Amino acid sequence: MKAIRYYGPGDIRLDDIPEPTVGPKQVKIKVAWNGICGSDIYSYYSIIPGLSPTITAPHPTTKETLPITMGHEFSGTIVDIGSEVDRSKLVVGQHVTIEPSWSCLKETCVQCTTLETQNLCPKLALLGVSGGCGGLAEYAVVDEHQAHVLPEGVSLEMGAMMEPLAVAWHAVKKANVKAGCSALILGAGPVGIMILKILKVNGAGWVGISGRAEKRCELAQLHGASSAFNVAHSGVDVVQETMQGTEGRGVDVVFDCGGSQDTINAALASVRPGGLIMNVAVWKDIPAIDMNLMMYKEVVLAHSFVYAGDHEQLLQTVAQGKFADLTSLITRRIPMEDLVDRGIMALIHEKHEHVKILVHP
Ligand SMILES: [Zn+2]
Ligand SMILES: [Zn+2]
Numbered sequence: 001m002k003a004i005r006y007y008g009p010g011d012i013r014l015d016d017i018p019e020p021t022v023g024p025k026q027v028k029i030k031v032a033w034n035g036i037c038g039s040d041i042y043s044y045y046s047i048i049p050g051l052s053p054t055i056t057a058p059h060p061t062t063k064e065t066l067p068i069t070m071g072h073e074f075s076g077t078i079v080d081i082g083s084e085v086d087r088s089k090l091v092v093g094q095h096v097t098i099e100p101s102w103s104c105l106k107e108t109c110v111q112c113t114t115l116e117t118q119n120l121c122p123k124l125a126l127l128g129v130s131g132g133c134g135g136l137a138e139y140a141v142v143d144e145h146q147a148h149v150l151p152e153g154v155s156l157e158m159g160a161m162m163e164p165l166a167v168a169w170h171a172v173k174k175a176n177v178k179a180g181c182s183a184l185i186l187g188a189g190p191v192g193i194m195i196l197k198i199l200k201v202n203g204a205g206w207v208g209i210s211g212r213a214e215k216r217c218e219l220a221q222l223h224g225a226s227s228a229f230n231v232a233h234s235g236v237d238v239v240q241e242t243m244q245g246t247e248g249r250g251v252d253v254v255f256d257c258g259g260s261q262d263t264i265n266a267a268l269a270s271v272r273p274g275g276l277i278m279n280v281a282v283w284k285d286i287p288a289i290d291m292n293l294m295m296y297k298e299v300v301l302a303h304s305f306v307y308a309g310d311h312e313q314l315l316q317t318v319a320q321g322k323f324a325d326l327t328s329l330i331t332r333r334i335p336m337e338d339l340v341d342r343g344i345m346a347l348i349h350e351k352h353e354h355v356k357i358l359v360h361p
Helices: 036-044 117-120 160-175 190-201 216-220 238-245 261-271 290-294 311-317 324-329 336-350
Strands: 002-008 010-014 024-033 073-081 097-098 139-143 146-149 183-186 207-211 227-230 251-258 271-279 300-303 328-337 357-359
Touching: 002 251, 002 336, 010 336, 024 097, 024 160, 036 271, 036 336, 073 139, 073 290, 073 328, 097 216, 146 311, 160 311, 183 261, 190 207, 190 216, 190 324, 207 238, 207 251, 216 227, 238 261, 261 271, 261 357, 290 336, 324 328, 328 336, 336 357
Parallel strands: 183 207, 183 251, 207 227, 251 271, 271 300, 328 357
Antiparallel strands: 002 010, 024 073, 024 139, 024 357, 073 097, 097 146
């Protein structure tokens, strides 16, 4: 079968590899759609530290070295199931979305003893990033607990959006956002706009969002932002806009999806005293943080990493149709051959036009 494999920064190839076969507790999926993620773009420039193996150092869980099959945001149809899979839950023909995270599940691992902390397993792996069957291939084999059946009426395209939506869901859940809360989201990428959507569904009050591309700001407005500001325009100041929007109080919670010195500075200046900053970003450079200002304001700096035990509740909400219009974030659909030129490159150089690009293997 055809699969996209990652050999290292700048080296991504369309290879012919053997079709995977199911183990006793696994299911085989014919992949329908796989979304291109910010982490795929990151890996185009450098190896993702901690999660990705190298050519010589295998990942501790997958035991694989590069090359690996890429893709972790995917959906598909079950075409085969292993002999020990619970057939009351999974059967051939079902449409599923894949939860690509995968922890050691050893009894001696404290983090793995509860579902809610499995994302913190020191040996956490992500399909398509750490090894295993990535979604940028015609077929993938996954463990049964990684396949979640899509509710009736939810498309396979939407199914490929569940992974980033789960990232956003986990962040909002961890921020403990109450109805009426005010919030600022730094970064109007797919996860930023999804956080916005979830906040609005949860009855948040004023929600501002900052971005660097007109199209993304427009989409954010469409999805319920009280104010969407393009910081690429001179004279647009996130802190000023936030203070204006909250009558000088500052917001209850800031979601930092940008991960830069500018965003953390803006977060600290925009959050109200006693408020919360939720970091959702992977940082390229380690920022300097004004600890004194954090103390005077008693600001809590918290972090949200992927998801853990979120999919069931998320899919129940998806089944109610509350996120159906998020497919408007899909700006292009491409075959695997075009991954680099019309996918990764478009997301780097044509941010004004593209938000989420889906690949159809
Ligand atoms: Zn992703
Ligand atoms: Zn573990």
